[in-house]
Amino acid sequence: MVSGILVCEAGCILENLGTFLDNQGFVVPLDLGAKGSCQIGGNVSTNAGGLHFIRYGSLHGSILGLEVVLANGTVLDMLGTLRKDNTGYDLKHLFIGSEGSLGVVTKVSLLAPPKLSSVHLAFLACKDYFSCQKLLLEAKRKLGETLSAFEFLDSNSMDLVLNHLEGVRNPLPPSLHNFYVLIETRGSDESYDREKLEAFLLRSMEADYISDGAIAQDINQASSFWRIREGIAEALMKAGAVYKYDLSLPVDKMYNLVEEMRSRLGQSANVVGYGHLGDGNLHLNISTSQYSNAILAKIEPFVYEWTSKHRGSISAEHGLGLMKADKIHYSKSPQTVQLMSSIKKLLDPNGILNPYKVLPPSLLPC
Amino acid sequence: MTMKIMVAVKRVVDYAVKIRVKSDKSGVDTSNVKMSMNPFCEIALEEALRIKESGLASEVVAVSMGPAQCIDTLRTGLAMGADRAIHVDYSATLYPLSVAKLLKALVDVEKPGLLILGKQAIDDDCNQTGQMVAGLLNWPQGTFASKVVLDKEKKVATVDREVDGGLETLSLDLPAVITTDLRLNQPRYAKLPNIMKAKSKKIEKFTVQDLKVEIKSDLEIVQVTEPPKRKAGINVSSVDELIDKLKNEAHVI
Numbered sequence: 001m002v003s004g005i006l007v008c009e010a011g012c013i014l015e016n017l018g019t020f021l022d023n024q025g026f027v028v029p030l031d032l033g034a035k036g037s038c039q040i041g042g043n044v045s046t047n048a049g050g051l052h053f054i055r056y057g058s059l060h061g062s063i064l065g066l067e068v069v070l071a072n073g074t075v076l077d078m079l080g081t082l083r084k085d086n087t088g089y090d091l092k093h094l095f096i097g098s099e100g101s102l103g104v105v106t107k108v109s110l111l112a113p114p115k116l117s118s119v120h121l122a123f124l125a126c127k128d129y130f131s132c133q134k135l136l137l138e139a140k141r142k143l144g145e146t147l148s149a150f151e152f153l154d155s156n157s158m159d160l161v162l163n164h165l166e167g168v169r170n171p172l173p174p175s176l177h178n179f180y181v182l183i184e185t186r187g188s189d190e191s192y193d194r195e196k197l198e199a200f201l202l203r204s205m206e207a208d209y210i211s212d213g214a215i216a217q218d219i220n221q222a223s224s225f226w227r228i229r230e231g232i233a234e235a236l237m238k239a240g241a242v243y244k245y246d247l248s249l250p251v252d253k254m255y256n257l258v259e260e261m262r263s264r265l266g267q268s269a270n271v272v273g274y275g276h277l278g279d280g281n282l283h284l285n286i287s288t289s290q291y292s293n294a295i296l297a298k299i300e301p302f303v304y305e306w307t308s309k310h311r312g313s314i315s316a317e318h319g320l321g322l323m324k325a326d327k328i329h330y331s332k333s334p335q336t337v338q339l340m341s342s343i344k345k346l347l348d349p350n351g352i353l354n355p356y357k358v359l360p361p362s363l364l365p366c
Numbered sequence: 367m368t369m370k371i372m373v374a375v376k377r378v379v380d381y382a383v384k385i386r387v388k389s390d391k392s393g394v395d396t397s398n399v400k401m402s403m404n405p406f407c408e409i410a411l412e413e414a415l416r417i418k419e420s421g422l423a424s425e426v427v428a429v430s431m432g433p434a435q436c437i438d439t440l441r442t443g444l445a446m447g448a449d450r451a452i453h454v455d456y457s458a459t460l461y462p463l464s465v466a467k468l469l470k471a472l473v474d475v476e477k478p479g480l481l482i483l484g485k486q487a488i489d490d491d492c493n494q495t496g497q498m499v500a501g502l503l504n505w506p507q508g509t510f511a512s513k514v515v516l517d518k519e520k521k522v523a524t525v526d527r528e529v530d531g532g533l534e535t536l537s538l539d540l541p542a543v544i545t546t547d548l549r550l551n552q553p554r555y556a557k558l559p560n561i562m563k564a565k566s567k568k569i570e571k572f573t574v575q576d577l578k579v580e581i582k583s584d585l586e587i588v589q590v591t592e593p594p595k596r597k598a599g600i601n602v603s604s605v606d607e608l609i610d611k612l613k614n615e616a617h618v619i
Contacts, residue, residue: 021385116397117400119400123555169552171555198562202562205558210558212557212558212559213557213558214555214557214558214582215445215555215558215561216404216555217402217403217442217445217555217556218380218382218403219380219382219383219400220381221555223382246601338395
């Protein structure tokens, strides 16, 4: 395989695709915690993001073609394998992220990046959110093309993980820092990339963006750093009831929402913020001992209004589905939603594809 | 007590890598594969650092033997906290007896009070070097250590060993050789301030000639193959069929 273009059926499990590509020296441009069970067709229909979005971009860029079955049974062959094709309207983009509401994805043609052998991971502590932002800016400039992940988590997230997950230890003992950042680089030259990362981190420490940090010396250590970031969702589940919000916001405003939510809820809940800082994507989670309407009333619609006011997305990567379909107006104008509804009626006049999802019920066919 | 601790560390294919056998069956494919410090060597170094931090030793010296890339492994050791490092430069394969002879020569130069190694390397699983070097030095050995307690006054190391029947406790007069097992400790991460400090720590180079050791290749690798793929199981229809298969096919009864 020279081109790095993978053509496969929608039911292939992401991890298996990864193993197949690995043998040939390529990687899937997508990495999720659920890779052991999720299927590529689903990833396409939900426009899954993942940890390496900052490096490989959206599926809108990596997908070269699709085969889709329409509501009327037509098998639409758009399974191109070309990097450039400006012939007509690029319809595959309608289906990517449409959550199966416009058609069922049956085959995928995916551009797989070459596997780069030198991977480095650093776990860093920052004293405040401003430092995290400066670090991100510097990382994009100084690590440039080798930057492959930039994640953040606050001290409440770290505290949850240390308390609720087995076999997890604080990489930067003894105390809890206010913020933690994970920076990953992927390149082709082990020594050069490591020196570049070390030089960057040294300068960042001198500039006081970082107060402490550790670099993983082997894959096992790297996995234990990732376990902390990837384990937050699991720790939240174990801690009790959780209200989850997945938002896109301007990076400089992002943590303000976490702090405002904290002061709104006071002692009644543990507000936790983490996410893909490099993509401007916040995972805001509110952890309580039990679900309560009183708490929900303090969270919604405040969180959506706040996001809307900052022209953010009320669903950065998780989609709208059933629960957020009626909230679409917080992030999309009425005219835009109206056009979406027309397209839905055109492609699925009888409303058989994933009914009641994505668009508000009033605008759906039938 | 100005006791020095020497720790031998080996650069091996990273434990988490899915290895592949080369098509000519001459060995494992190590091109473009992530290399790291052998996990048991990491544990050995961690133990040495803890002993030093408790005030029972004054210096930790890390040693690695092999091609120039061993320097990366030594830098990791220095970043964890070793005071200085020694690189024995040799590009061909070194088997345990050769490593043991080279270690003995280094011990004669450095005169450490304790030599700590990992119990085995995860690439060859030999589990021989520690025992051989103890024999060459005529030093006591505590292998598969899961606990080490040093007595400064009496110059004795009490070592709990993991053995098939459970735990065995030995008392070793120093100087001694200890090889480390998994449960001895959890190695520290290399932190940024130490990684930066490590850049200016000394790495001394020795050749095999400097140490006056003749490397003889007394082992020849004939073939390296993958283990046979696990075959699917079958259902048998009766106890008689089971007994027949156990007797005549599996030959276990």
